[in-house]
Amino acid sequence: MTKQRCEEFFDGFKLALYFIFRGLQGIDGRIIPTLHDKKIIEASDAIEDQVKAIVKGAMEEAFKQIIPEVPFVAEPKIAHAWGGEI
Numbered sequence: 001m002t003k004q005r006c007e008e009f010f011d012g013f014k015l016a017l018y019f020i021f022r023g024l025q026g027i028d029g030r031i032i033p034t035l036h037d038k039k040i041i042e043a044s045d046a047i048e049d050q051v052k053a054i055v056k057g058a059m060e061e062a063f064k065q066i067i068p069e070v071p072f073v074a075e076p077k078i079a080h081a082w083g084g085e086i
Helices: 003-024 045-067
Strands: 029-035 038-043
Touching: 003 029, 003 038, 003 045, 029 045, 038 045
Parallel strands: none
Antiparallel strands: 029 038
16 A cells, blocks of 8 residues: 555544544434444444444545545444454
């Protein structure tokens, strides 16, 4: 991966975090400090599908804006504990 591509990749993740933050406004969900390329969102079970859709949409839109020529498909996972089974 070239240096430019790495920078675009990280820009995509930063933009996705912004979109996720915006999407979580007004609902019972929050971003937990991230680890590498993992985005951890804490939310109540009642809105897990809504939060999953927010994360998927944010990730895909961010990368579409930053690197439009590279297809990006986000596959959010739901876990009931940070390191636990999905």
